[in-house]
Amino acid sequence: MGAPLRISAARSPSYFLPFLIGLLSLTALFLYQVDSFVSRVKTVAGHNLDPTPWHIFPTRNFDEETRQARAYKIIQCSYFTCPYTNTTTTATPSRPRHSKSSSQQCPEFFSFIHHDLEPWSRTGITKKHVMEAKNFAAFRVVIFKGRLYLDLYYACVQSRMMFTIWGLLQLLERYPGMVPDVDLMFDCMDRPNINKTEHSSMPLPLFRYCTTQDHFDIPFPDWSFWGWPEINIRPWNEEFRDIKQVSKSQSWSRKWPRAYWKGNPDVLSPIRTELLQCNHSRKWGAHILRQDWGEEAKAGFEGSKLSDQCKYRYKIYAEGFAWSVSLKYIISCGSLALIISPQYEDFFSRGLLPKKNYWPVAPDELCQSIKFAVDWGNVNPSEAQAIGKNGQDFMETLSMDRVYDYMFHLITEYSKLQDFKPVPSSSGLEVCVDSVLCFADEKQKQFLERSTAFPSPSPPCTLQPANGNLIKSWLQQKQRVIEDVRAMEKQKV
Numbered sequence: 001m002g003a004p005l006r007i008s009a010a011r012s013p014s015y016f017l018p019f020l021i022g023l024l025s026l027t028a029l030f031l032y033q034v035d036s037f038v039s040r041v042k043t044v045a046g047h048n049l050d051p052t053p054w055h056i057f058p059t060r061n062f063d064e065e066t067r068q069a070r071a072y073k074i075i076q077c078s079y080f081t082c083p084y085t086n087t088t089t090t091a092t093p094s095r096p097r098h099s100k101s102s103s104q105q106c107p108e109f110f111s112f113i114h115h116d117l118e119p120w121s122r123t124g125i126t127k128k129h130v131m132e133a134k135n136f137a138a139f140r141v142v143i144f145k146g147r148l149y150l151d152l153y154y155a156c157v158q159s160r161m162m163f164t165i166w167g168l169l170q171l172l173e174r175y176p177g178m179v180p181d182v183d184l185m186f187d188c189m190d191r192p193n194i195n196k197t198e199h200s201s202m203p204l205p206l207f208r209y210c211t212t213q214d215h216f217d218i219p220f221p222d223w224s225f226w227g228w229p230e231i232n233i234r235p236w237n238e239e240f241r242d243i244k245q246v247s248k249s250q251s252w253s254r255k256w257p258r259a260y261w262k263g264n265p266d267v268l269s270p271i272r273t274e275l276l277q278c279n280h281s282r283k284w285g286a287h288i289l290r291q292d293w294g295e296e297a298k299a300g301f302e303g304s305k306l307s308d309q310c311k312y313r314y315k316i317y318a319e320g321f322a323w324s325v326s327l328k329y330i331i332s333c334g335s336l337a338l339i340i341s342p343q344y345e346d347f348f349s350r351g352l353l354p355k356k357n358y359w360p361v362a363p364d365e366l367c368q369s370i371k372f373a374v375d376w377g378n379v380n381p382s383e384a385q386a387i388g389k390n391g392q393d394f395m396e397t398l399s400m401d402r403v404y405d406y407m408f409h410l411i412t413e414y415s416k417l418q419d420f421k422p423v424p425s426s427s428g429l430e431v432c433v434d435s436v437l438c439f440a441d442e443k444q445k446q447f448l449e450r451s452t453a454f455p456s457p458s459p460p461c462t463l464q465p466a467n468g469n470l471i472k473s474w475l476q477q478k479q480r481v482i483e484d485v486r487a488m489e490k491q492k493v
């Protein structure tokens with residue numbers, strides 16, 4: 001089409017005009033093609049993705065950039081950032097040599113990895129399982145020869161997806177050559193979705209941030225361990241260090257002998273709504289405050305420093321729309337954590353034991369139960385302090401090193417169940433550290449860079465073999481202690 005045009009244009013100047021029009025329309029056609037291509041490229045920052053149909057939220061706005069700049073960025077970050085790879089020749093990165101002696105036992109709660117994967121222990125995880133789970137997933141992760149390939153289906157709220165993918169990329173950095181090939185589906189919204197009753201004939205393996213005893217969803221560390229820039233929560237190791245330091249600066253006797261909660265009650269959480277009723281210092285021993293993230297953001301988050309919230313002897317944890325990332329910060333204070341019996345569990349909360357690391361609060365008699373805990377603690381200060389300290393120690397054990405170890409073992413155990421060889425799908429796009437940074441805005445970049453992982457000098461902790469009885473007796477013990485506390489409450493009345 002181009003060649004005859006050029007020839008006719010050369011022959012006579014009167015053909016020049018059609019030539020120019022032809023050229024312009026070709027250019028327009030090309031730009032149109034680029035535009036339509038760009039409008040289809042889905043990105044880890046959320047471009048061209050709709051919210052999940054099972055949990056609608058406002059779509060993110062990218063209109064701070066011009067259309068052209070956005071197109072350039074999408075193409076640049078998606079296609080020209082990760083080093084060129086020929087997957088048929090790239091060798092798996094060589095394993096670092098670790099002295100076996102330096103490996104320690106994983107924390108006991110890592111046993112839940114076996115528990116979570118038990119539904120597939122006999123059938124294995126087939127390609128069909130994975131493709132069925134796709135119907136509930138926001139994205140698909142394939143790790144192949146130490147590289148990560150992503151298929152994106154739906155957007156995730158705020159920067160969750162970016163920070164979750166970043167976490168996986170850091171795992172690859174931390175244990176080069178050790179993370180096995182894997183093909184998994186991930187949903188990033190709050191509530192578990194694979195109901196055990198409805199999916200009993202074919203359990204679907206779906207990763208997300210929490211689960212319940214009635215769901216097959218597989219819990220995985222949430223994005224906030226690497227940071228949550230929208231509400232100014234920094235990477236976990238930084239937050240923990242600061243919270244612990246501030247909490248140490250105030251002795252137990254000088255902490256307020258009251259229970260404290262500050263959060264957003266408007267998240268369709270019946271328990272948080274009810275908690276507002278307990279806001280009475282003398283009557284219920286509780287201070288309940290509303291967190292307005294919009295206002296906090298305007299004030300530069302000065303009023304919401306997590307470490308400033310440790311001035312109380314008792315800190316309440318209440319679930320939100322599902323589990324809440326606030327749990328780890330609340331327990332880190334070293335105050336006595338009053339946990340309102342949760343329905344949802346994340347990967348680590350299952351390791352907490354009532355009256356050892358926290359105090360269990362009954363959801364049905366909420367204010368009375370809080371009041372009972374506060375009175376008990378004020379009468380038994382050394383016991384209350386010891387439980388608070390045990391909680392803080394538990395969170396200290398959950399360092400980023402252990403978070404990576406959990407991810408490592410979960411992915412490794414999952415991969416052992418796959419009865420197929422994972423390969424990147426034809427639509428999968430490689431994502432690497434540089435491409436995530438390329439998409440990140442200034443603030444996100446700061447948070448991401450601060451949570452960079454380096455190759456581990458020691459191997460991952462040693463995972464105990466599967467032992468169903470261990471989990472069973474663990475859950476029974478937990479239940480017994482909670483019943484003891486309920487009995488204590490009844491006696492008081």
Ligand SMILES: *[C@@H]1O[C@H](CO)[C@@H](O)[C@H](O)[C@H]1NC(C)=O
Binds near residue numbers: 086088089
């Ligand atoms: C990748 O490497 C293989 C083996 O050396 C070679 O046959 C193949 O042509 C390469 N592919 C590309 C796209 O360069």
Ligand SMILES: *[C@@H]1O[C@H](CO)[C@@H](O)[C@H](O)[C@H]1NC(C)=O
Binds near residue numbers: 195196197214
């Ligand atoms: C699971 O599904 C069953 C049957 O539809 C329903 O009765 C039950 O409430 C569901 N469970 C949860 C936790 O949603």
Ligand SMILES: *[C@@H]1O[C@H](CO)[C@@H](O)[C@H](O)[C@H]1NC(C)=O
Binds near residue numbers: 276287288289290
């Ligand atoms: C709880 O009570 C305090 C003091 O009376 C008040 O300042 C605060 O706004 C109340 N909290 C809520 C959520 O209403």
